[in-house]
Amino acid sequence: MTITAAADGSALGNPGPAGWAWYIDDQTWRAGGWPHGTNNMGELKAVLDLLEATAVDADQHLHILCDSQYVINSVTKWMPGWKRKGWRKKDGKPVLNVELLKDIDRALAGRSVEFEWVKGHSGHALNEAADKRANGAATAFSKKQDPDVGPGYGGSGPAPSTAAPTTAAPIAAGPGDDLFSLFDQAPAEPAASCSTAIEETVLVADAPGATDFEQITAREQALLGDRLRADPPSAAELLHPDFTEIGASGRRFDRDQILADLAPLGDVDAEEFIADEVSPGAVLLQYTTHERRGTVHRSSLWVQENGRWLLRHHQGTVVGAER
Structure with a gap:
């Protein structure tokens, strides 16, 4: 027998009030969140809680539907290498959301688990149900209210925790080869957090009634900001799955290469x-x-998919030195 469930996360402001949820059917789902967190924390927590809730049926195959390629790649592709390196990336920098990932790694032991990517906001019934509940939890925390945590899995397990998860320290590195990459550049001093203007532009991108131009320019400026660049999983939410970049050196980089070396640019x-x-x-x-x-x-x-603008390709050319 196979258990099929969708898992999803939500964050208002990202970071901001955050929620997570997994959904099997109207009688079998659970949600929770925190007053402050990121979308990727919610995505990971949803998978973790689903694994823990269904542990009573660990002999059954678990089919998890996710609209987050970050989660799927983290668990199925990147995690073995991170573990071998002491939960650090290939460049020695700490892995973000490491405690959640360690818990997922432990919860996967002895389980038969399959991940499948589905497009978010594309009408997939299970994904939409999970998204609705995750967003509902985030909205509840934004209003300082208790979220609807749902019936759970067969009534088993404690209520979801609202304690903020532990996260790894921000990554500090030098200016990039281009918008995202750090290739072919000498290291520099760590940069400070992004400015208030950059934080505000992220909010503009999600504001009701924002024009396409406002949404796109807000996302582009956010990707230049140090706060988002210090959190590659959050930056990944703005990148198309087939994203490419031509760096200032003329080299071509794919999405995984860019995210592996993302770091603050500075001023x-x-x-x-x-x-x-x-x-x-x-x-x-x-x-x-x-x-x-x-x-x-x-x-x-920038291309629009399911009502959401994603960066498909970027290129930059240095034309002169500042004096």
Whole structure:
């Protein structure tokens, strides 16, 4: 027999009031969250709680539906290497959300578990049900209310915890080869947290009634900010699964390479944003940044999938040194 469930997370502001949920049917689901957390914490916690709740039926195959490729890749592709390196990435930097990942690793022992990626907000019944409950929990915490935790799995297990999970320290590194990558550059001093302006632009992206241009430019600026760059899993939520980048060195990098080396850029001023719709659901954004290494002309291709803008490709060219 196979147990099929969807697991999802939600964060208002990311980070902000956060929720998580897993869903099997209307009589079998559970949700919870924290006053402050990230979307990826919610995604991981949903999987962890599902594993723990269904441990009473550990002899059955568990089929987990996720719309987070970060979760699936973390568990099925990256985690074995992280464990061998003492829960550090290949560059020696600490893995984010490590306590949740360690708990998932323990909960997977002896289980038959299959992960399947599904597109979020695409009408998938189980995914939509989990998303609704995770968002409901996050909304409850934003209002300082207790969330609806649901009936659970056969009535087993304690109520979900609202304690904030332990997270790894932010990553500190030097300026990148381009918007995301750190290749071909000398290291620099760790950068400070992102500015209030960058934090506000993330909120603009999710504001009701925001135009496509506002959403895209807000996300682009957030990806330049140190707070988001110090949290690669959160940055990954803005990248298309097939994202590519041509760095200032002329090298091509894929999504996994970029996320593995993402780190703060330091002081970056962005200006002269120009957006052109190249086709329905595809916008070319061009702008200029001024940073430590000079002036950079940048181009980003954003595509819309299921009502959400994702970065598909980025390229930057250094045109002069700052004096």
